Amino acid sequence: MPLTHRFSAEVFGTFWLVLGGCGSAVLAAAFPAVGIGLHGVSLAFGLTVLTMAYAVGPISGCHLNPAVTLGLAVGGRFAWKDVLPYWAAQVAGAILAGCVLYLIASGKPFFQPGGFASNGYGPHSPGQFSMGSAFLTEAVMTFFFLFVILGATSRKAPAGFAPIAIGLCLTLIHLVSIPVTNTSVNPARSTGVAFFAEGGWALGQLWLFWVAPLLGAAAAGFVFPKLDKDA
Numbered sequence: 031m032p033l034t035h036r037f038s039a040e041v042f043g044t045f046w047l048v049l050g051g052c053g054s055a056v057l058a059a060a061f062p063a064v065g066i067g068l069h070g071v072s073l074a075f076g077l078t079v080l081t082m083a084y085a086v087g088p089i090s091g092c093h094l095n096p097a098v099t100l101g102l103a104v105g106g107r108f109a110w111k112d113v114l115p116y117w118a119a120q121v122a123g124a125i126l127a128g129c130v131l132y133l134i135a136s137g138k139p140f141f142q143p144g145g146f147a148s149n150g151y152g153p154h155s156p157g158q159f160s161m162g163s164a165f166l167t168e169a170v171m172t173f174f175f176l177f178v179i180l181g182a183t184s185r186k187a188p189a190g191f192a193p194i195a196i197g198l199c200l201t202l203i204h205l206v207s208i209p210v211t212n213t214s215v216n217p218a219r220s221t222g223v224a225f226f227a228e229g230g231w232a233l234g235q236l237w238l239f240w241v242a243p244l245l246g247a248a249a250a251g252f253v254f255p256k257l258d259k260d261a
Contacts, residue, residue, distance in 0.1 A: 031089055031090070033112065033115060035089055035090075036089060036090040036091075036112075036116075036119075037090075037115055037116075037118075037119045038119075039086040039089040039090035039092075040086075040090050040093060040094065040116055040119035040120050040123065041119045041120075041122055041123040041126070042082075042086060042123065043082040043085070043086045043090065043092055043093075043094045043123065044094045044095075044119070044120045044121075044122075044123030044124050044127070044218050044219075044222075045123040045124070045126055045127040045130075046078055046081070046082050046127075047075070047078040047079060047082065047094050047095075047123075047124075047127075047216075047219060048123070048124045048127035048128060048131070048218075048219055048222045048223065049127040049130060049131055050074055050075070050077065050078035051071070051074050051075035051078050051147075051219065052127070052128070052131060052146075052147040052219070052222070052223050053074075053127075053131050053134075054066060054070060054071045054074035054075075055071045055074075055147040055212075056131060056135050056146060056147050057131075057134070057135060058070065058071075059071050068204075068205070068208050068209075069205070071204065071208065072201050072202075072204035072205045072208065073201055075200050075201065075204050075213070076197040076198060076199075076200045076201030076204070077197060079092070079094065079193070079196055079197045079200050080193045080194060080196070080197030080198075082094060083192065083193030083196060083197070084193055087193065090116075091108070092193075093108075093116055093120065094120060094123075094216070094218070095120060095215075095216040095217070095218060095219070095243075096116070096117045096120055096121070096216070096217045096218055096240075096243075096244065097172050097175075097176070097215065097216060097217060097243040097244050097246065097247035098175075098176065098179060098216075098247065099113055099116045099117060099120070100113065100244055100247050100248055100251070101172075101176035101179070101180070101247030101248060101250050101251040102176075102179075102180075102251065103251065104247075104248045104251030104252055105176075105180055105250070105251035105252070105254055105255055106251075106255060107180070107183075107251075117218075120218040121217075121218050121221055121222070123218070123222075124218040124219055124221055124222025124223075125221065125222050125225070126222075127222055128146075128222040128223045128225060128226055131146075131223070131226075132146070132226045142228070143226050143227060143228050144227070144228055145212070145227050145228070145232070146223050146226040146227045146228075146232075147212065147223050148212065148220070148223050148224050148226075148227040148232035149211050149212045149213070149214040149219075149220045149224075149232070149235070149236075149238075149239045150164075150211065150212060150231065150232060150235050151163070151164035151165075151211060151235060151238060154231055154232070154235060155209075155210060155211060155212070156208060156209050156210070156211075156212055157209040157210060159209070159210045159211070161238065163210060164210055164211045164238060164242075165238055165241075165242045166242075167207050167210045167211055167242075168207075168211060168214055168215060168238065168239060168242035168243050168246065169242040169243070169245050169246035169249075170246060171203045171206070171207050171213075171215050171246070172215040172242070172243040172244075172245075172246030172247050172250075173246035173247070173249050173250045174199070174203070174250070175196075175199055175200065175203060175215050175246075175247075175250075176246070176247045176250035176251060176254075177250045177253070177254055178195055178196060178199040179192075179196055179199075180250065180251070180254040180255075180258075181195075181254065181258070182195040182196055184258060186258075200215075203215055211239070214239040214243060215243050215246075216243060217239055217240040217243055217244065220232075220236055220239035220240070221236060221240075224236050
């Protein structure tokens with residue numbers, strides 16, 4: 031596929047991930063009487079990846095995440111020359127989704143953006159977890175997310191089922207880590223909504239949600255091929 035097609039697919043896919051996942055948190059998680067809560071938000075993020083994996087996977091590989099792109103490059107599954115263009119597409123899609131979500135949410139009377147589904151640590155962690163806990167959580171969760179992606183897309187894995195495993199893995203990750211960081215494992219997702227959080231704190235803490243996921247993903251990209259030489 032030409033890079034322009036793959037770039038566009040990553041923009042659309044990441045837009046859907048942020049709008050669907052963060053939108054579920056901002057608009058539906060605490061809706062009076064029928065809010066979907068932590069479980070619904072976790073499922074929403076998993077469903078965004080699962081659905082887009084089938085929709086744009088044949089075009090771009092459906093990374094939707096700078097950490098995924100880096101991990102695949104380290105693991106020898108993706109060309110290094112295309113890493114930065116993919117990152118640019120993913121961040122662009124995420125920010126565009128954040129803008130659309132803000133426009134939708136601001137249509138409510140007396141709207142206050144609050145944290146706007148942003149990721150945080152310390153006083154901005156849902157469970158008040160420390161920076162160290164947040165960093166370790168994001169690194170480890172992203173490591174296993176990439177580990178599952180690399181295994182599910184291996185040549186020896188059953189064909190056609192990778193999106194299901196990957197989507198369910200992301201759901202599980204959210205079920206575990208929403209209380210710690212509101213779950214990132216995706217620097218683009220974190221960036222897309224950080225601009226809209228009240229007080230500017232999300233931008234100040236954004237560094238962690240780039241560094242930790244990228245480190246975890248790179249580690250998985252290094253480790254997995256050591257275990258499966260034919261992957």
